[in-house]
Amino acid sequence: MLRKKALITGINGQDGSYLAELLLDKGYDVYGLMRRKSKLEYGNVTHLKDKIKFIYGDMTDLVSLINAVRIAMPDEVYNLAAQSFVGTSWDQPIATAEIDGLGVTNMLEALKIAAPLARFYQASTSEMFGLVQEIPQKETTPFYPRSPYGVAKVYGHWITKNYRESYDMFACSGILFNHESERRGEEFVTRKITMAVAKIALGLQDHVELGNLDAKRDWGHAKDYVKAMWLMLQQEKPDDYVIATGETRTVREFAEAAFAAVDIQLEWKGQGVEEVGIDKNTGKVVLKINPEFFRPAEVELLIGCPDKAKKQLGWKLEIPFKELVERMVKNDLRILKEGNK
Ligand code: NAP
Ligand code: GDD
Secondary structure, three states: OOOOEEEEEOOOOHHHHHHHHHHHHOOOEEEEEEOOOOOOOOHHHHHHOOOOEEEEOOOOOHHHHHHHHHHHOOOEEEEOOOOOOOOHHHHOHHHHHHHHHHHHHHHHHHHHHHOOOOEEEEEEEHHHOOOOOOOOEOOOOOOOOOOHHHHHHHHHHHHHHHHHHHHOOOEEEEEEOOEEOOOOOOOOHHHHHHHHHHHHHOOOOOOEEEOOOOOEEOOEEHHHHHHHHHHHOOOOOOOEEEEOOOOOEEHHHHHHHHHHOOOOOEEEEOOHHHOEEEEOOOOOEEEEEOHHHOOOOOOOEOOEOOHHHHHHHOOOOOOOHHHHHHHHHHHHHHHHHHOOO
8 A cells, every 4th residue: 555645844843743753664665854953953853864755844835845855755744944932023023924924925826836735734823813702712713813823824724715715725723832852942932941940859959030920821731632633634634623632731830730749739829910929848939920021911821621522523532731840850850961952
């Protein structure tokens, strides 16, 4: 039987790496779109670099995407590439729009031209719900994005639907809520916390500085979420699905869980920007607020309803919150002790 071929954009990011592992395990030929950098490095797929066929390209360059599609002639395309850090989207709103918004049209056009029968997955996001209009958020909840990133992703979401309806393409959007992992970028709040907790536990750092501790997120593990991406492209008909745990926690609760993983129980003192987290045993301040990390507009509460995905895709969550946090802290301790990544 012919092996299926998949093209993954954003292959060396967090999700790209877990998805590549999943598809290689399933016997796919995996092609990965990668940006040319001054120093050749494979990021999260370094361990898979001999198994993946890399193609240089950029989401803002239609020619490079047509070229990539012609080389791979994929059965399935997973569009994970993005400027994915919400904070940076205020500093680089135009680049974010070009990559996360127009970049999706570029990829859809490349497919329309070179492989119109390929199945397409778009990495949509719970950030599109922003100032939430309904609790919990589901596929039918109206969008109200709160950042240039969220706005660009709403465009990407709708252009995906539009190409499905205009050209009968098999194009799906996964509206994924926050998912983290041992491979999460270090500027995202979960990994920033777990890395700092590991350093504090090893005596390499005194404290961590954070922004809004009251923001609530629905956090799962990326390994579970890439399975949903694949399932969406195996259905009879293309559709959009929310992928979430259905639970929400504050950043404060994430920090408590991460410190607890190294046996530090946190006690909170003070209010607002004066609030601090104190190690109950030693009385030392291990967490401070730094207004620099607050955002111009915040998404205060995210909690998704994954019922449609559970029912129609048979998707289920395997890694619960506590295990997610413990895995991340344990891995950061290992990295620091071994002195490598
Ligand atoms: P990530 O780790 O930041 O990975 C992003 C990837 O996109 C990297 O490989 C990056 O390559 C690539 N990229 C950025 N700009 C590009 C461009 N102009 N051309 C080609 N590639 C480019 O993000 P992630 O957490 O894996 O997320 C994957 C996707 O899911 C993103 O679209 C994100 O917006 C979306 N999403 C994520 C979450 C989440 O909680 N993780 C939730 C919902 C949706 P470089 O290494 O060259 O920068
Ligand atoms: N990054 C960061 N750093 N966030 C902080 C900090 C800090 O020091 N302190 C508090 N926060 C708060 C942010 O204000 C936000 O409310 C929350 O922690 C989560 O921030 P991030 O981890 O940066 O993730 P995000 O929710 O903004 O975006 C992630 O999830 C989206 C899905 O909802 C990214 O992965 C996006 O790409 C993704 O679409």
